[in-house]
Structure formats: C-alpha cells, structure tokens
Amino acid sequence: MENQKGVKVVGFWVSPYVHRVRWALKLKGVEYEYIEEDIFNKSPLLFEINPVHARVPVLVHHGKPLPESCIILEYIDETWKNNPLLPQHPLERAQARFWVKFAEEKVFRVLWGVLCSEGELQEERLKLARDALQTMEEILKGKMFFGGETIGYLDLTLGFISYMLPVWEEIACFKILDPSKYPALIAWIHNFLDHEAIKGEYMPSKEQIKTYFEWRRKAFMPPN
Known part of the structure; x- marks a missing residue:
C-alpha cells in the first residue's frame, strides 16, 4: 500500500459509516492509523476533532479533521485519484x-x-x-x-x-x-x-x- 503519513481514521468497531471510509482507503491503497473510539464514553479527542456532532468517523489528514462519512469519501476520492469512486462526468x-x-x-x-x-x-x-x-x-x-x-x-x-x-x-x-x-x-x-x-x-x-x-x-x- 502507498505510504501516506498523517492519515488517521477515528472510528467505532461496528459502525457501517466507519467501515465505508476504511474500505475507501483500502481501495485507494492508502495506509492509515486507526484510532478506536468508545462512542458511549467519548474521549476529549473526539470532541476536539468533531466539536459539532462528536461522532465517528472522522478522517484526520495532516492534522486537519474531516467528519461525516459521505463527505470523507468524496475527499478521499479527490485527494487520491487512483481507483476513482465517483464518475468523471x-x-x-x-x-x-x-x-x-x-x-x-x-x-x-x-x-x-x-x-x-x-x-x-x-x-x-x-x-x-x-x-x-x-x-x-x-x-x-x-x-x-x-x-x-x-x-x-x-x-x-x-x-x-x-x-x-x-x-x-x-x-x-x-x-x-x-x-x-x-x-x-x-x-x-x-x-x-x-x-x-x-x-x-x-x-x-x-x-x-x-x-x-x-x-x-x-x-x-x-x-x-
């Protein structure tokens, strides 16, 4: 897989929203650090990187957090052009x-x-x-x-x-x-x-x- 420093996914083990983000990164060949979050006992990190909703998933790229799975998928697709997820037209x-x-x-x-x-x-x-x-x-x-x-x-x-x-x-x-x-x-x-x-x-x-x-x-x- 492509070595991409600074890519992290904050998620919860059973969340289908988190899985779709992890699948997208795997399709793109992007390595990332996965951080498990206890959504029933939320950490200060989650409130810091997603202060509006305090929920997962959150993608952190070069220190910049991005929440909401569908938005994350589009960001992944625009950042790593190989194996496109969305059509070009x-x-x-x-x-x-x-x-x-x-x-x-x-x-x-x-x-x-x-x-x-x-x-x-x-x-x-x-x-x-x-x-x-x-x-x-x-x-x-x-x-x-x-x-x-x-x-x-x-x-x-x-x-x-x-x-x-x-x-x-x-x-x-x-x-x-x-x-x-x-x-x-x-x-x-x-x-x-x-x-x-x-x-x-x-x-x-x-x-x-x-x-x-x-x-x-x-x-x-x-x-x-």
Missing part, C-alpha cells in the same frame, strides 16, 4: 450523489427502523424498505457493482447490506433479502464481499454484530 457524478442520498434516507434509515420495531409498525417499514431495495435492484441490473465494473461511491454506502443486514434479519425476525425478488442485489453481495479491498479489511464477526445490535434494538424499541 459531472452529470454522472451528480446522479451518483443522488442515489447515495436515496440509499442513506430510504434504505439504511428505514432498515434501521425495521430492526427497532415489531408488529404493524415493522410491517409498514418493511414495505418501504422493500420498495427502496427494488429501486436499487433496477439500477443494478446488468452490472457487477453499482459503480459498473468497479466498486464505487454507492457500493460503499450500501456495503452494510452485505454483512450486517442478514444479522439484522435474524435479530428482528424479518426476511427481506429474497434471491427470487432481488437477484441482482444478491449477486452484488457476493461480488462485494469477494472483492480484495473488502475481504482484506477489518469487519466484525457475525457473533459480534449480533450481540451489539440485540442490545441496541432493546434500547431503541418503543415501550409496550
């Missing part, structure tokens, strides 16, 4: 940003809501999630990755689906990753997890993910 770049925003709002946040609910509310959220995944299925058809032949910005944003969503399904007793309904997405999951930059980067085990999110689900579940 302005219109295609804008379209990629649109779909990343859609993925954040209509896929990740809705699926988080599915995890932290049950009964009728969970079913309502599941319908919204299925509709959003169907949209993702349509734009993925005929491609290996959302970025085409290579992993791009949207792939990294949706990467949590590949390893985290199956655990969420088990925890909250729902099923959404149906191969008969989302064949392109299922193929994408295999392609994504098999990529050298992804399987070569740290990800927590299924058991670790399950234990953590069982605990978080209980904390976020509405009272009976």
Whole structure:
C-alpha cells in the first residue's frame, strides 16, 4: 500500500459509516492509523476533532479533521485519484450523489427502523424498505457493482447490506433479502464481499454484530 503519513481514521468497531471510509482507503491503497473510539464514553479527542456532532468517523489528514462519512469519501476520492469512486462526468457524478442520498434516507434509515420495531409498525417499514431495495435492484441490473465494473461511491454506502443486514434479519425476525425478488442485489453481495479491498479489511464477526445490535434494538424499541 502507498505510504501516506498523517492519515488517521477515528472510528467505532461496528459502525457501517466507519467501515465505508476504511474500505475507501483500502481501495485507494492508502495506509492509515486507526484510532478506536468508545462512542458511549467519548474521549476529549473526539470532541476536539468533531466539536459539532462528536461522532465517528472522522478522517484526520495532516492534522486537519474531516467528519461525516459521505463527505470523507468524496475527499478521499479527490485527494487520491487512483481507483476513482465517483464518475468523471459531472452529470454522472451528480446522479451518483443522488442515489447515495436515496440509499442513506430510504434504505439504511428505514432498515434501521425495521430492526427497532415489531408488529404493524415493522410491517409498514418493511414495505418501504422493500420498495427502496427494488429501486436499487433496477439500477443494478446488468452490472457487477453499482459503480459498473468497479466498486464505487454507492457500493460503499450500501456495503452494510452485505454483512450486517442478514444479522439484522435474524435479530428482528424479518426476511427481506429474497434471491427470487432481488437477484441482482444478491449477486452484488457476493461480488462485494469477494472483492480484495473488502475481504482484506477489518469487519466484525457475525457473533459480534449480533450481540451489539440485540442490545441496541432493546434500547431503541418503543415501550409496550
């Protein structure tokens, strides 16, 4: 990997937002120092480098901190030009940003809501999630990755689906990753997890993910 002094990532071991940043750096071949943060007992460092929100991830490059995963991904792409994450054409770049925003709002946040609910509310959220995944299925058809032949910005944003969503399904007793309904997405999951930059980067085990999110689900579940 390229030796890049002064690159640090402050993160939390299970955060999908942190993972996408680490994947991006691995794709670019950028070495970095990883600093684990306890988000339930935040350090003075986190308040110093992200005083507005005090959350992870934070990229520190040559002493300059940058928060928010999507902003970090664009900075990484503009700083290290090899293996581009975003298309070169302005219109295609804008379209990629649109779909990343859609993925954040209509896929990740809705699926988080599915995890932290049950009964009728969970079913309502599941319908919204299925509709959003169907949209993702349509734009993925005929491609290996959302970025085409290579992993791009949207792939990294949706990467949590590949390893985290199956655990969420088990925890909250729902099923959404149906191969008969989302064949392109299922193929994408295999392609994504098999990529050298992804399987070569740290990800927590299924058991670790399950234990953590069982605990978080209980904390976020509405009272009976």
